[in-house]
Amino acid sequence: MKLSLSRITFWKATAAVFLLGGLVTTIIRFGWGLGASTNLSDMTPWGLWIGFDVVTGVGLAAGGFTLAGIVHIFHIKRFHPIVRPAILTAFLGYCLVIVGLLFDLGRPWAIWHALIYQNPHSVLFEVAMCVMTYTAVLALEFSPVVLERFRLQKILKVVKAITVPLIILGILLSMLHQSSLGSLYLIVPQKMHPYWYSPMLPVLFFVSAISVGLGMTIVESYLSARAFQKTLETPLLRDLARIMIGVLLVYFMMRGIDLFRRDALGYLLDGSFETFMLYLEVAFMLVIPLLLFNIRDWGRSRQGLFFTAFSVVLGFITNRLNVTMTSLEGYYRDNFGVSYFPGIGELAITISIVTVGFVIFALAVKYLPIFPHHEEETVLRLDSAPARATSASMHPSPASELRRH
Amino acid sequence: MVALFVILFVVTLLGVDLLIQARSKQYPIMAAAPAGKALAPERETLRIPKSVFFHPGHTWARLQDGDSLEVGIDDFVQKALGGIDRVLLPNVGDFVRQGDAVITVGHAGKQLSLVAPASGYVRAVNRDAVENPGMVSENPYRDGWLMMIEPAELARNLSMLHVAENAVTWIKDEVKRFREFLSASAAEPALVGEAMFDGGAPMAGVLEQLDDQHVHDFEQQFLR
Amino acid sequence: MPHAILVDLTECVGCGACRDACQQVHHFPQEECTQLDAHNFTTLRQIETAEGEEVFARQMCQHCQDPACASACLVGALEKTRDGAVTWDTDKCIGCRYCMVACPFDIPKYEWNSNNPKVRKCTMCYQERHLRADATTDSEGYVLDRSGKRVSIDGRLVTGEDRDMIVEMTTNSESKRATACSVACPMGATVFGERSALLAEAHRRLRANPDTYVQKVYGQKEVGGTSVFYLSSMPFEKLGFSTKVGTEGLPDRTWRVLEKLPDVVLTAGVALSAVYWITNRREDVRKYEEELKKQRSQQKS
Ligand code: SF4
Ligand code: SF4
Numbered sequence: 001m002k003l004s005l006s007r008i009t010f011w012k013a014t015a016a017v018f019l020l021g022g023l024v025t026t027i028i029r030f031g032w033g034l035g036a037s038t039n040l041s042d043m044t045p046w047g048l049w050i051g052f053d054v055v056t057g058v059g060l061a062a063g064g065f066t067l068a069g070i071v072h073i074f075h076i077k078r079f080h081p082i083v084r085p086a087i088l089t090a091f092l093g094y095c096l097v098i099v100g101l102l103f104d105l106g107r108p109w110a111i112w113h114a115l116i117y118q119n120p121h122s123v124l125f126e127v128a129m130c131v132m133t134y135t136a137v138l139a140l141e142f143s144p145v146v147l148e149r150f151r152l153q154k155i156l157k158v159v160k161a162i163t164v165p166l167i168i169l170g171i172l173l174s175m176l177h178q179s180s181l182g183s184l185y186l187i188v189p190q191k192m193h194p195y196w197y198s199p200m201l202p203v204l205f206f207v208s209a210i211s212v213g214l215g216m217t218i219v220e221s222y223l224s225a226r227a228f229q230k231t232l233e234t235p236l237l238r239d240l241a242r243i244m245i246g247v248l249l250v251y252f253m254m255r256g257i258d259l260f261r262r263d264a265l266g267y268l269l270d271g272s273f274e275t276f277m278l279y280l281e282v283a284f285m286l287v288i289p290l291l292l293f294n295i296r297d298w299g300r301s302r303q304g305l306f307f308t309a310f311s312v313v314l315g316f317i318t319n320r321l322n323v324t325m326t327s328l329e330g331y332y333r334d335n336f337g338v339s340y341f342p343g344i345g346e347l348a349i350t351i352s353i354v355t356v357g358f359v360i361f362a363l364a365v366k367y368l369p370i371f372p373h374h375e376e377e378t379v380l381r382l383d384s385a386p387a388r389a390t391s392a393s394m395h396p397s398p399a400s401e402l403r404r405h
Numbered sequence: 406m407v408a409l410f411v412i413l414f415v416v417t418l419l420g421v422d423l424l425i426q427a428r429s430k431q432y433p434i435m436a437a438a439p440a441g442k443a444l445a446p447e448r449e450t451l452r453i454p455k456s457v458f459f460h461p462g463h464t465w466a467r468l469q470d471g472d473s474l475e476v477g478i479d480d481f482v483q484k485a486l487g488g489i490d491r492v493l494l495p496n497v498g499d500f501v502r503q504g505d506a507v508i509t510v511g512h513a514g515k516q517l518s519l520v521a522p523a524s525g526y527v528r529a530v531n532r533d534a535v536e537n538p539g540m541v542s543e544n545p546y547r548d549g550w551l552m553m554i555e556p557a558e559l560a561r562n563l564s565m566l567h568v569a570e571n572a573v574t575w576i577k578d579e580v581k582r583f584r585e586f587l588s589a590s591a592a593e594p595a596l597v598g599e600a601m602f603d604g605g606a607p608m609a610g611v612l613e614q615l616d617d618q619h620v621h622d623f624e625q626q627f628l629r
Numbered sequence: 630m631p632h633a634i635l636v637d638l639t640e641c642v643g644c645g646a647c648r649d650a651c652q653q654v655h656h657f658p659q660e661e662c663t664q665l666d667a668h669n670f671t672t673l674r675q676i677e678t679a680e681g682e683e684v685f686a687r688q689m690c691q692h693c694q695d696p697a698c699a700s701a702c703l704v705g706a707l708e709k710t711r712d713g714a715v716t717w718d719t720d721k722c723i724g725c726r727y728c729m730v731a732c733p734f735d736i737p738k739y740e741w742n743s744n745n746p747k748v749r750k751c752t753m754c755y756q757e758r759h760l761r762a763d764a765t766t767d768s769e770g771y772v773l774d775r776s777g778k779r780v781s782i783d784g785r786l787v788t789g790e791d792r793d794m795i796v797e798m799t800t801n802s803e804s805k806r807a808t809a810c811s812v813a814c815p816m817g818a819t820v821f822g823e824r825s826a827l828l829a830e831a832h833r834r835l836r837a838n839p840d841t842y843v844q845k846v847y848g849q850k851e852v853g854g855t856s857v858f859y860l861s862s863m864p865f866e867k868l869g870f871s872t873k874v875g876t877e878g879l880p881d882r883t884w885r886v887l888e889k890l891p892d893v894v895l896t897a898g899v900a901l902s903a904v905y906w907i908t909n910r911r912e913d914v915r916k917y918e919e920e921l922k923k924q925r926s927q928q929k930s
Contacts (some may be wrong), residue, residue: 010425035741042666042738045729048407073901075908106724106739106746117704117721123883124727125703126890168901172894179886186882187697187731190873202886234540234548235533277408284412300537310419314412321408329406335735335871341406377546378573380451380580 015355022352025345029103037345044332044340051324052350053100055181056317057093058131059205062213064090064138065174068167070243078236084145084370085224086217091138092360094131096353103349123183130177137170145368179206185323193274194264196327200254207251208285212316214244218309222302224365237305244312245293252286277318277326285315451580452480453573454546458566460522461575462628464508465546466554466566474523474554478510480545481579482519482628486512487610489541494530494552501527501554503562504629508551510541513613515620519628523562525554579627586626587611590619631713632753633824633856634811635831636687638868639841640818643673643685650813654757654798656785665689667740670751671810676868684861686868687819689810690715690736690751691848692856693878698750700880701731706748713824713856714753719784722748733852733874747783753856754799754808756782762796824856831858853878 029037040047067086071079102108114128140159147156182205189197198204218237259265267275288311298304325340332338342350364370457465463482467475483489491511501507501521508519530552534540541549556562567575612620645661648671652659657668665672671689678684692715699707699715706721707728717737724746729737740746764772764780766789772780780787787795801807807821814820820827831846847859852874859870866872 011422030744033742033744033746034739040741042664042729042741043735045726045739048411051407052411069901073905073908075905075912104725106726107722108724110721110723113704113721113723117706119700119703119705121700121880121884121887122703122705122727123887124701124725126887128703164905168898168905171901172898175897176890176894183883183886184727186886187701187879188733189879189882190733190871190875199882199885234543238533273406280409280412296537297539300533301539301543314415317415318408318412321411325407339406341410376456377452377454380453380573380576 015359018348018351018355021344021348022355025348025352026103028345029349034104034106037343037349039341039343039346041338041340043336043338044328046324047340048325048342048346048350049100049104051321052317053353054097054104055184055324056320057097057100058181059178059209059212059316059320060216060313061090061093061097062174062178062209063217064093064141064213065134065167065171066210066213067217068141069171072164072167073171079240081233081371082217082221082236082240085220085365086213087138087141088145088364088370089216089220089361090213091135091142092357092364094135094138096357097131098135099356100350100353123180123186127177127180127184130173130180134170134173134177137166137173140166141170145370149368174209175206178209179203181205182323188328191328191331192323193327193330194262195259195267195274195278196323198258198262200258201323204251204255204258207247207254208316208319211244211247211251211285212313214240214247215309215312215316218244218305219313220361222306222309224362224371225302234300234302234305237302238300241293241299241305241308244309245289248286248289248312252282274326274330277322281315281318281322283315284311284318289315451484451576452546453576455569457546457572458522458563458568459572459575460503460520460566462504462520462522463579464519464522466522466562467546469553472555473528474525474556474559475550476522476552476554477545477550478508478519478541481576481583482510482517483542483545484609485583485612485623486510486515486517487613488512489538489549491516492535492538492541492551494535495527497527497530499527500557501525503558503565506629510538512610515612515615515617517612517620517624517628521554522566523554523556524558525556527552528555529553583627586623590615590622631711631824631856632821633692633713633827633858634689634753634808635820635822635827635858635860637818637820637834638684638686638859638861638863640816641673641685641687642816642818643675643683644815645673646813646815647671647687647810647819648673650798650809651751654754654795654809655783665736665738665750667738667747667749670749674869676863678863678867684863684868686861686870687859688869689857690753691734691851692751692753693852694854694856695852695878695880697731697733697852697879698728698737700883701727703727707737710755712753712755712758714755715750716752716755717748717750719747724748731879733879734871757795757799757809758806760787760792760795760799762792762800764792766792827858831860834860850876852876853881 025037034040038047038049063086067079067083070076071083102111105111114125114132119125141163143159144156147153147159179202182201182203185192185197185201186199218240221237268278269275289308292304292308292311293299295304298307329339332340453459457467459465459479463479465477465479469475478489489510489512491509493509495501495507499507501524503522503524504520506518507521510517510519531550534549534551541551543549612623615623648662648669649659651657651671652669655668655670660669662669662672663674665688671687674686674688676684676686692709692713694709696707696709696715699705699709701707702722703725704721704723706718707715708718709715726737726739726748728748729735729739737748737750739748760772760780760782764774766772767779770788770790772787772789772792774780798809798812799806801812801821808819811819811821820830822830828846828849831849835842835844835846841862842860843862843864845861845865847861847865847870848855848857851871853876859865861868
């Protein structure tokens with residue numbers, strides 16, 4: 001494992017740079033306001049923070065309710081070991097979304113107003129309520145992990161007793177807000193490109209969230225395997241990938257029918273930037289995963305599944321950013337002659353938030369019982385003396401040294 | 406534009422990671438070589454899980470849910486063969502007896518038959534492993550399990566097997582014995598190649614370089 | 630009684646009096662402006678026609694009958710009042726800017742460089758028009774409302790001096806309270822009044838001078854109807870007016886989805902519980918049968 005030192009150091013250094021940038025921006029953002037820290041303007045009021053940190057972020061955290069549903073409601077117990085990492089990511093994801101939101105809101109201290117000045121006609125109100133409640137639900141769903149760690153049996157019993165209603169509530173809330181993130185854009189039909197404006201947006205958002213939730217779970221599992229040797233079994237991941245692909249096929253069928261019914265297919269050959277972005281979305285989310293999954297050695301190896309899932313995640317990000325930004329670019333250009341590109345500060349904050357997510361996830365995996373209990377094993381070293389240059393210089397250990405995991 | 410930028414950024418990060426990874430050669434991800442070989446990590450070590458019972462013939466058994474035994478081959482054979490690209494298993498429903506040679510694994514044209522670590526009816530076989538034997542070398546104790554047995558004489562069988570500290574001592578002895586076996590074979594160095602003289606990993610894939618007679622000897626001396 | 634504004638672009642000479650009055654009554658810096666922003670609720674765009682004629686297009690909040698901004702705002706900070714104006718409540722806003730995204734005319738603007746930023750847009754002088762001329766002041770000179778509280782407009786306390794200025798600027802020649810812009814307009818191009826009366830007046834002008842006007846009252850049908858009407862001699866799209874907004878109230882689009890949600894939740898909740906019950910029961914049955922089988926085989930042996 002020491003071989004990987006250089007890589008880990010590299011990423012640590014990179015993370016430190018990003019975080020430093022984030023820190024500086026935080027000071028600017030809260031000291032001098034949004035104008036000083038972002039490229040947002042009166043014409044482009046929503047940018048990267050809403051598009052990525054919030055709309056995309058909530059989707060990427062969809063693994064929690066998907067897996068909880070599969071295991072606890074549909075009783076496909078095989079997947080039980082995946083529920084915890086999925087719920088952890090979800091919980092973390094939602095917390096980070098809220099952090100991102102605090103950066104983006106002009107008056108973050110007033111965020112609680114959503115609780116008292118309710119406007120039931122607002123999609124955003126519904127999203128806000130659901131996200132708040134669901135974050136609480138996730139905290140409860142995740143709490144057994146912490147309770148187990150500190151052996152708080154009594155509270156654990158209470159939480160376990162309400163697991164099922166809690167999970168049903170979680171799924172309902174997720175259904176509501178995952179789809180409503182799409183509904184947010186229903187109110188601007190005339191501003192969006194026909195590829196992405198659709199009365200079906202809520203449904204499409206929900207279905208794609210399910211698929212990316214599964215994808216993220218596979219990705220995390222691979223990454224934690226690499227870093228901590230804590231992971232899930234490959235066949236299990238493959239089954240997960242199979243469900244993911246199934247959901248994706250359904251999604252793209254709906255998408256195709258939707259585009260066809262709204263006569264949006266006519267643009268497919270216009271060579272515009274929007275068309276290119278649509279193709280990119282389809283390539284990442286459908287074509288590449290399908291290919292990878294069906295190549296024998298890839299679809300069955302951990303790495304292959306990782307790349308399959310990662311491609312879906314990329315495709316999903318493309319889709320969400322297309323809905324939130326690409327589809328509006330034409331409108332901004334034609335009406336105000338402006339285009340939006342995130343400022344350095346916006347990028348720094350977004351990257352920092354993602355980095356913080358990685359770090360917390362890593363710490364949690366390390367110190368909390370997230371992945372199934374890892375079997376203790378003895379690892380016998382066989383290589384002796386300075387033979388094979390690379391490995392020997394890294395392991396100057398005598399023959400048959402014992403090392404405990 | 407923003408979407409494109411974000412995607413390019415993420416892809417770049419992934420690319421950098423793969424690059425560093427490829428240079429540190431920790432997991433040769435990009436080398437899409439034949440499954441079993443490319444995916445075997447850390448060839449220079451042997452893993453000995455604590456909760457696994459080892460048959461002296463280098464197969465293992467693990468108790469599952471109290472009423473079935475998970476069975477597979479151990480890291481030692483797998484390493485000695487240099488990977489697995491062929492797995493043959495008994496049929497579901499067959500009765501296997503402890504010590505009967507019922508499992509066949511192969512790599513690069515060399516084949517070994519291994520014994521059942523316990524007696525009982527075969528309840529399930531790992532089809533994924535048969536179709537994709539690389540899994541066995543990737544993790545012989547988890548994904549790479551081979552079959553499930555409904556044990557017939559569990560207590561008697563288990564008394565024959567090594568577990569925990571015993572297993573560690575036993576494996577260490579086996580490694581020593583294997584080195585001796587190799588140097589004996591090395592009376593004809595041309596057959597054995599230089600692998601074991603350089604003091605490096607004396608195990609990984611060494612059987613590949615032996616002729617069929619020596620492989621047969623190995624089977625008799627180590628796998629029975 | 631809902632009010633509205635009628636802007637007859639054929640009578641506008643581009644003097645900018647409406648803009649100046651607007652800036653003054655809201656205590657904004659007096660400046661030329663070409664675009665709406667946090668300190669400019671109305672602008673005049675100068676457009677040259679093919680015949681070399683100059684036309685001025687006034688732009689401001691349309692005060693939609695069913696405003697997208699108000700439906701979007703999660704805390705209900707924006708509100709369509711019975712008076713006709715769409716107003717914004719400083720105290721509620723959390724600064725999400727969804728109103729800015731949602732508005733089909735891109736009207737609401739933001740104080741980007743403030744640390745306590747406000748959403749700003751034309752308020753149809755709502756508070757100004759309702760400021761009573763006989764409102765009393767306290768010892769420090771601040772105007773009090775009927776309950777004896779100090780009056781503030783947009784977070785700024787109103788002094789007696791302010792009151793006099795505001796009242797003067799929002800009282801028209803008929804001694805009725807009106808928006809500052811309509812009072813200031815020397816040509817009568819911008820008029821404030823009752824919505825139905827103004828609409829009738831607009832159509833009367835279209836009929837009386839069919840050659841002068843394009844036969845359309847912009848704002849009558851747009852996004853389901855607004856409270857600001859425009860008459861023009863040129864097609865509206867040439868003046869930069871958004872003509873793609875449709876005639877359907879935009880909030881309907883989201884409401885159609887939102888109103889279904891209770892049903893969806895109910896159905897999904899029942900379905901999920903049912904699935905849980907069935908799969909759980911199946912699991913129990915399976916366990917029970919296995920137990921039975923075990924017992925039987927034990928009995929045999
Ligand atoms: S024009 Fe825009 S800001 Fe004005 S009321 Fe209509 S939606 Fe609201
Ligand atoms: S920015 Fe303020 S007024 Fe606009 S929608 Fe958000 S909370 Fe409402």
